[in-house]
Amino acid sequence: MDEPKASVRIYVAIYVALMALVALTTGLAYLDLAPWSATVAMVIAGAKAVLVILYFMHVRYGTRLTWVFAGAGFYFLGILFFLTLNDVLTRSWLSPFLGGTP
Amino acid sequence: MTALTADRVPENYINADYRFRSWLFSTDHKRIAILYLISLTFYFFVGGFFALLMRLELVTPQGDLVQPETYNKLFTMHGIMMLFFFLVPSIPAVFGNFLLPLMLGAKDVAFPKLNLASWYIFNLGGLLTLVSIVLGGVDTGWTFYPPYSSLSSTSYVLLAAGGIFVMGFSSILTGLNFIVTTHKLRAPGLTWRRLPLFVWSLYATSIIQVLATPAVTIGLGLIGIERIWKVGFFNPAMGGDPILFQHLFWFYSHPAVYVMILPGMGVESELLTTHARRRPYGYAFIAGSSLAIAVLGFLVWGHHMFVSGQSVYASMVFSFLSFFVAIPSGVKVFSWLGTLYKGAIAFTTPMLYGLGFIGLFTIGGLTGLFLATLAVDVHVHDTYFVVAHFHYIMVGGMVMAYLGAMHHWWPKMTGRLYPEGWGRLSALIVFVGFNLTFFPQYVMGYLGMTRRYHAYAPEFQVYHVLSSAGASILGVGYLLPLFYLIWSLKYGPKAGGDPWGGTTLEWKTPSPPPTHNFEEPPVVTEDPYSFPSLEEGR
């Protein structure tokens, strides 16, 4: 059966890693890591998401088509974020007298 | 038909079961296509009715036919009906559903029950919107901009937005179905490079439907939340940002226009190749340009927002990116012309619509470039220039493609031939009526006539009169097929499997096709469009 699967062991190992990352992210939240605190939190969240996607959702063992479609969502979401923030973050740019973002 | 010596009519998807419920619960993609055809025809004429009222009002400069608030509702409902409940589903839901499995040599789509569910969800959305109309309508414009839509409007925003919210799911599920079907259900030997160009266009359309629609879903959802709870993302008094809505809305609605036109372009490739008996010029370019339009179409939405309060810098970026999306469309137009060159052009009804499409789509597309130019758009935004631009593409392009598809595949879907003379006459009436309606709008828009106004300065009246006259002709052009196509169901001559000499797989089945499409799965060994190419000559 050519189906993607992992062993129970791997699932449990990933789970332990995820729990560790939750503890880490909550712990780090109490430290003043400015200006990096948001970045750190997002990187840890991203790592958790990647673990869930690769192992729990079997993408690591899946076909290339699955990878493409899993990635496509992120790609277009990225465009939505990037080009919208491109507007939002530059509202005050060419005329400092018109005030900043709303 | 004599009862004694009647030939046994072979089983096909229509006569397989005549009970009403066998249609309403059918998971056969061909029946679902017909169900969509009926719904869409209804919604089209509802939207057309609102256009008729608008054009009547606009014959005189004074606002003397309807109240201003009523006029706001008319253009809103016209837009909502035409865009969401006709154009977006149109070719994919009718011709995509009917033809995709046939063109792929498959028995059905990947998820037939989901397909039927899509039709019910679609009509649930339509019902909600119709209820909002009956109760008094919506006046926000089909664009639903806050804060008016979320805080001030007293019209039935929630119902109409809810209808579109629901309809979005139908769009996503159909797109999903087509994507999986195209990847997984191709007949043996049918590689991607052997796919009909219509399939390529449906695939590109489906990608957009799946990835763009959720943005308008969440956008309208947030409007709904703000309307119900009076607090929300878009309320400036709370520090919210109305332009955020516009970003979410246009992230969908710009790619949505490609959802509307790409299937029309796919149809165009089928019409021109078959009715000029010519291989497509630049198959790979036409296929690739469909994907390019889908991807590039996601990068340009801010060109609808140049004067909204978006940052100037972002406007410049969007303007720059918007020029690129014209390139693949241009590639297609040149490829179609190359396909026609030295072809054996038969002036059948589908070909007439196909020829009209090329010219009108090109004009509409070129004016899109004017609008992409930031400095020009600042002046013509919210004028009739924009209205003319998108009607040239949507009506001159897309609706003509829809009618061309209707005539081209009518024999396949119904087993009957329509009366060719009436078909050609209607195509000509549509062409004349269309141009008379919309060309004056370019001129008056350029001269400053604002859109969405029911009363206007007297100097524009001559253009409006021409436009309204054209609209009445256009209306006749649309009504005629309704009559002669239905007439042909009973009195039209029976069509054979391949009345046009087409070469794609759907023409290898009887007309109408049997429920299971193919006796045995076809094995594909050659490219589609086995017509002579330019090099081979006639």
Add this chain to the structure above:
Amino acid sequence: MRSSAPALAEQFDSFEHQRESSVLGMWVFLGAEMIFFGGAILGFVEFRHAYVADFNAASNHTKIVLGTVNTAVLLTSSLFMALAVHAAQEGKNRRLLGFLAATMLLGTAFLAVKFAEYYLEVVEGLVPGPRFRMDGADSRHAQLFFVCYFTMTGVHALHLIIGIALLGFLGLRTLGGKVTPQNHNVVEVGGLYWHFVDIVWIFLFPLLYLLGRHAGHG
């Protein structure tokens, strides 16, 4: 003729073909869901950037202990879901049912904790509107934070409820004998949906609960 064994739909050549198609279909749907949630998160990102101090202050009023517990609960439910799919692949249907039940239970626990948080937030006057009260920050922007909070967690909770119902449906199908090692698409596809809902929370949790936490109460 109804048999209780799962049938191969006629448009597919084999069970494997059917499985791949169903999985692809769910991934396509999840792509759509990413954009859906992404739109709401985009709004949050925009507003947080504009009103950092106010959003940080407001964020400190979310219940971090309950939020962290909930994150752990949901991740554990994902483990059980993955084990459920594994059991289905091996044909161990009793185990499958057990894991499904555990997943549903944990999902329900998440909802219970979430509604407890909502209750506390109502009592503390953190619901945006005329009864909102919070000291030490611009009330308008603090309210905007909570608009984001309630919208994002509310839509997430809705998806979770749908997920629990979906798993219940899977459980019924399993009991009806319709899930075999050859054909357990529904479990696998249900699993993908469940993991996606988990991933959304993985991002919502730090955004809403953790950023600004170090600054303490305003």
